[in-house]
Amino acid sequence: MMLLCAHVPSYRLQVALRERAGVCNPSSILADQLQRGHAIDATFQAKREGVHIGMTLVQAQAAAPNATVLVHDAERCAQGWEDALDALDRVSPLIDSASEGTAYLDMRGIAGAAHDWIASAKEALGEIDLSFRIGAAENKFVARAAALVADGTVCEAGEERRLVAPLRVAVLDIEPEMIARLELLGITTLGELAALPHGPFVRRFGRHAQRWHHNAQGIDRTPFLPRAHQLQIAADLYGEGTVEHEEQVYFALRMLVERVHADLDRLGKRAALMHLQLECENGEERKLAVRIAQPTADRTMLFDLIRANVEGLTFEAPITGLRLRASELESGGTPATLFSGSDPDPRAVEVALARLESALGEAATQAHLTAGNRLESTFSYERFTPAPHCALGSVREEVPAAPVIAPPQLRLLEVREIDVVTVQDAPSFVGSPPQTVIRCAGPWRIDESWFERRIVRDEYDVLLEDGSLYRIFRQGGRWYIRGAYD
Amino acid sequence: MPASSGSAPAAAVALSPHREAFAQLKAGLDSRHQATLAARFAHSDPTLVSTGFEALDSALGGGLARGTIAVFEGDVSSGRTSVAARLLAAGTRGGFAAAIDDGTLYPPGFAAAGVSLERLLVMPVSDPLGAVRAADILLRSRAFAMTLMPAVVVKSTLWARLASLTHHAGALLLALGEQAGNELGYFASARVRFRIANVQWTDTFGPFSQLAGYEIHAQVIKNKRAAPGTDADISVHAA
Numbered sequence: 001m002m003l004l005c006a007h008v009p010s011y012r013l014q015v016a017l018r019e020r021a022g023v024c025n026p027s028s029i030l031a032d033q034l035q036r037g038h039a040i041d042a043t044f045q046a047k048r049e050g051v052h053i054g055m056t057l058v059q060a061q062a063a064a065p066n067a068t069v070l071v072h073d074a075e076r077c078a079q080g081w082e083d084a085l086d087a088l089d090r091v092s093p094l095i096d097s098a099s100e101g102t103a104y105l106d107m108r109g110i111a112g113a114a115h116d117w118i119a120s121a122k123e124a125l126g127e128i129d130l131s132f133r134i135g136a137a138e139n140k141f142v143a144r145a146a147a148l149v150a151d152g153t154v155c156e157a158g159e160e161r162r163l164v165a166p167l168r169v170a171v172l173d174i175e176p177e178m179i180a181r182l183e184l185l186g187i188t189t190l191g192e193l194a195a196l197p198h199g200p201f202v203r204r205f206g207r208h209a210q211r212w213h214h215n216a217q218g219i220d221r222t223p224f225l226p227r228a229h230q231l232q233i234a235a236d237l238y239g240e241g242t243v244e245h246e247e248q249v250y251f252a253l254r255m256l257v258e259r260v261h262a263d264l265d266r267l268g269k270r271a272a273l274m275h276l277q278l279e280c281e282n283g284e285e286r287k288l289a290v291r292i293a294q295p296t297a298d299r300t301m302l303f304d305l306i307r308a309n310v311e312g313l314t315f316e317a318p319i320t321g322l323r324l325r326a327s328e329l330e331s332g333g334t335p336a337t338l339f340s341g342s343d344p345d346p347r348a349v350e351v352a353l354a355r356l357e358s359a360l361g362e363a364a365t366q367a368h369l370t371a372g373n374r375l376e377s378t379f380s381y382e383r384f385t386p387a388p389h390c391a392l393g394s395v396r397e398e399v400p401a402a403p404v405i406a407p408p409q410l411r412l413l414e415v416r417e418i419d420v421v422t423v424q425d426a427p428s429f430v431g432s433p434p435q436t437v438i439r440c441a442g443p444w445r446i447d448e449s450w451f452e453r454r455i456v457r458d459e460y461d462v463l464l465e466d467g468s469l470y471r472i473f474r475q476g477g478r479w480y481i482r483g484a485y486d
Numbered sequence: 487m488p489a490s491s492g493s494a495p496a497a498a499v500a501l502s503p504h505r506e507a508f509a510q511l512k513a514g515l516d517s518r519h520q521a522t523l524a525a526r527f528a529h530s531d532p533t534l535v536s537t538g539f540e541a542l543d544s545a546l547g548g549g550l551a552r553g554t555i556a557v558f559e560g561d562v563s564s565g566r567t568s569v570a571a572r573l574l575a576a577g578t579r580g581g582f583a584a585a586i587d588d589g590t591l592y593p594p595g596f597a598a599a600g601v602s603l604e605r606l607l608v609m610p611v612s613d614p615l616g617a618v619r620a621a622d623i624l625l626r627s628r629a630f631a632m633t634l635m636p637a638v639v640v641k642s643t644l645w646a647r648l649a650s651l652t653h654h655a656g657a658l659l660l661a662l663g664e665q666a667g668n669e670l671g672y673f674a675s676a677r678v679r680f681r682i683a684n685v686q687w688t689d690t691f692g693p694f695s696q697l698a699g700y701e702i703h704a705q706v707i708k709n710k711r712a713a714p715g716t717d718a719d720i721s722v723h724a725a
Contacts, residue, residue: 349582352627356609359619366608384607406538406722408699409567409595439687441695461697463685468563469700483592485682485697486560486567 003224004105004117005135005143006088006125011101013041014130015077016070027067031057034071042067083128085227090124091117094226096140104140106224114154137163141220145171160218165191172212178205190216233271234325235259242281242318249278249310249319254303256324261299264326270295271326276306282317290354293385294346295330301347308351312358353384410471411486418472420479427462427479430472435464443474461485535632535658538572539720542704546676547712550660553653554675554710555645557637557666564680565702566662568599568722570634573660575600577632582607584624586617586635614638618648621659625651637663637670649673677708683719699723 008014013030027045031037039060042051050063057069081100088095094106107117114136125132135146137155145164146153148171155163164171167190169182187193193201194216202209214220235256243249253276264271272295276288290309296302306324366381421429427437442460457475459482464470469485534549543549550556550573558566574596577583584607585591597603607630611617617638624630625648638661652659661670666677684701688694705717 348627348629352623352629353607355623355627356620359623360609360611360616366610381608381610405599405724406568406572406720407595407598407724408697408722409571409599410592411562411567411590412592413562413590439685441687441697467682467685468561469682469685469697470563483590484563485700486563486565 002107002114002117002136002138003140003143004091004107004114004121005137005140005147006084006103006105006121007133007135007144007147008084008101008130009133009148010041011081011130012072012077013043013070015080016072018080018129019073019076020068020070025066025068027064028070029057029060029064029067030070030072031060032072034069037071040072080128080130084125084130084132087124087128088121091121094224096225097227098140102144104143104224106226107136115152118152118154139218139220140222140224141215142218161194162218164216164218165189165194169193169212169216172215174208174212228329232325233260233263233267233269233327233329234323235263236321236323238279238321238323242320244318249322250307252322253306253310253324256322257299257303257306260324260326261297261302264297264329267329268331269326269329270297270331271302272328272330273326274302274306275323275325275327276310277321277323277325278313278315278319279321279323280315280317281320284315284317286313286315288313292350293353294350295328298347301350304347304351305354308354309358311355408469408485410483412483413481415480415482418479418481420472420474427460427472430462430464430470430479435466437462438465439463446473535573536576537569538576539569539718541718541720542569542678545704545706545716545718546678546709550658550676551711552658553656555649555652555659555661555670555673556676556678557661557663557670557674558678558680559637559663559665559707560680561664563682565682565700565704565720565722566680567595568702569678569680569704569720570660570662571596571599571601573632573658574606574634575602577658578602578605581605581631582629583632584609584620584630584634586611586620586633588612588617588636614640618644621648622651625655625657625659628655628657630657632658632660634660634662637661637666639667640669642669642672645669645673671708674708675710676706679705679707686723697724 013028016030017028026043027049028043029039029046029051030041032040034057037057039051039053039055039057041053042060042064046060046064046067049067051060051067055063061067061069077100081097085095085097085103088103088105092105092107092110094108096104096106098104105117105121107114110117112120118134118136121134122132133147133151135143135149135151135153135155137143137146137160138157139160142155142160142164145167146155148167149163153163168188169190170179171190182188182193187196193212196213198210198213201213205212237252237256243252260271260274272292274290274292276290278286278288280286288306288309290306292301292305366384418430419432419434420427421434426440429435430437440460440462443458444460446457446459457473459471459473462470462472471482471485473480473482533552535552536543536549537546558570560566574583574585578601582605583601587608587610589610589612591608593601593603593606593608596606607624609620611620617635618640621633621635624633648659661674663670666674671677681703682700683703686698686700688696688698699722701719701721703717703719706712706714708714709716
């Protein structure tokens with residue numbers, strides 16, 4: 001299989017610069033937003049002046065005072081990339097849009113050799129005012145690497161490892177912290193990474209390291225996922241008077257949902273994202289994106305979800321126009337629900353989530369993710385979405401029974417420094433006024449982020465004279481409280 | 487017992503102690519049978535949620551009632567969360583549960599207690615009104631079988647509203663706090679006070695000693711379904 005990779009380096013920055021064609025300042029910073037924004041990309045000149053990705057805009061402007069600040073426009077980027085993909089359709093019907101700025105084309109069965117395909121891709125992209133780099137190889141990673149090495153590079157089969165060897169490890173799309181960690185170990189290029197033994201490297205750096213090591217050897221097993229041709233399902237209501245009352249908005253919204261639903265039904269699709277655009281008499285334009293965790297074509301559910309999001313909005317002028325668009329379409333039509341009476345209603349969950357996000361902010365609905373070892377389990381949050389298998393039947397069959405054990409629960413407290421008196425290096429009196437430690441277990445040595453700043457602490461479980469159980473820790477000669485067993 | 491008349495009065499007199507003993511034995515068995523039946527009936531009541539601890543369920547008259555507010559009270563280190571984790575585990579087995587987090591929840595512990603974390607919606611809320619608002623939306627959705635929230639101090643009208651929503655949703659609203667305020671105490675159907683009674687350690691001293699578990703003393707201080715004042719001793723222990 002031969003793949004072409006069409007890659008636009010710093011795609012978002014290029015789009016922003018294209019929109020500001022009159023500005024020819026070689027030092028430019030791309031920010032996510034103007035107010036309290038962060039630098040998300042910068043030109044080479046700006047980076048030389050000291051701008052780093054992730055800096056606040058104030059810091060970036062202080063580092064490069066003469067730089068032009070450009071604001072990222074997600075919608076324009078998405079539209080621009082769709083145009084580029086449509087242009088590439090003329091080269092191959094099978095396109096995998098990996099991300100905005102990188103696309104892969106499956107060239108099987110297309111007449112000609114790699115250089116002919118590259119030439120036709122360049123011709124197709126001639127109308128797009130972006131600097132594309134085209135590379136050809138047997139797999140996706142190497143095709144992209146070929147594009148990065150030089151525009152028009154073709155990597156023949158068997159040459160993959162040699163081609164990627166001089167590239168820096170940053171090509172692997174890994175976190176900056178991990179790149180720094182590898183560099184500390186003297187690994188800066190893919191060739192050096194590929195030379196490491198596979199097993200020990202993966203054991204040391206985790207399961208993701210398996211992909212890095214394979215990529216460094218020119219192997220990429222990620223599948224080719226052809227994009228679906230985008231369908232537009234939208235309905236709008238303009239020029240039919242103004243609405244001033246909430247009920248009128250909902251009435252108009254219901255009409256739009258009916259129309260969108262009819263189109264979805266006709267095409268046998270379900271929508272995962274709804275875009276509502278409201279225009280006011282004073283020219284104000286409000287856009288609302290309603291994400292649906294479980295794609296649906298159920299009109300009541302669509303209406304309830306959008307309504308729940310609109311509930312929190314206030315307008316200063318009457319609304320003159322509404323436009324509703326469905327995107328991220330999936331095949332299948334309205335899912336048949338097999339819910340029994342006692343199973344959770346996914347629609348109710350979706351509406352509750354939308355209401356919570358509307359009332360308390362997007363960070364309000366989260367689910368825990370746990371990771372880590374036995375003594376020091378760390379955890380993080382991600383956005384809560386109902387498990388997909390809920391929609392397919394009774395949840396009771398899916399979830400294993402709870403274990404019979406009831407382990408002690410740690411309740412986290414605000415970490416604060418405490419007074420501890422030690423005898424023979426173990427805590428004997430804790431707190432102020434001091435309480436006698438009846439029994440103590442530990443220490444457990446916790447070692448975090450050893451490759452960056454060495455954070456080492458010793459944790460103890462202590463039973464105090466009043467019968468309470470706490471987890472405390474010592475770090476850098478000071479004692480802190482971490483939580484209570486509750 | 488009627489005495490036999492006629493030709494064998496002596497035998498009748500001789501039999502009576504046996505019959506009396508038999509009657510006493512039967513009465514005893516009947517009462518135990520009735521008690522067992524009542525307990526079985528209470529435990530199988532679908533409107534009740536088992537706490538996961540048999541002793542505590544018995545003290546509560548079968549468990550916590552759906553459609554009501556329950557309060558678990560106790561000091562910071564009292565064992566409330568360990569019992570709440572078992573309830574959450576049961577809640578996430580049958581559907582979704584929600585926890586309004588004031589920044590003290592420790593999910594790895596919940597996972598160890600059998601809580602299905604992908605079915606647990608967590609809302610980090612810092613202020614009491616935010617917690618009430620979140621609970622209001624959750625209960626209104628009727629999609630969450632159980633909601634865990636801190637026992638915040640707010641106006642009685644807000645608790646009245648939550649009590650009404652809980653009743654209509656048929657859900658269990660569980661509030662955790664050091665002590666329920668007057669408003670929450672009034673609207674709660676069950677209040678249980680916990681304290682850690684006895685801590686167990688692995689039998690080794692020194693650096694390899696570990697917390698093995700603890701016993702929790704639970705006292706039911708209010709219960710609308712059964713007589714309050716009952717208590718139970720339950721035990722939690724590490725796997």
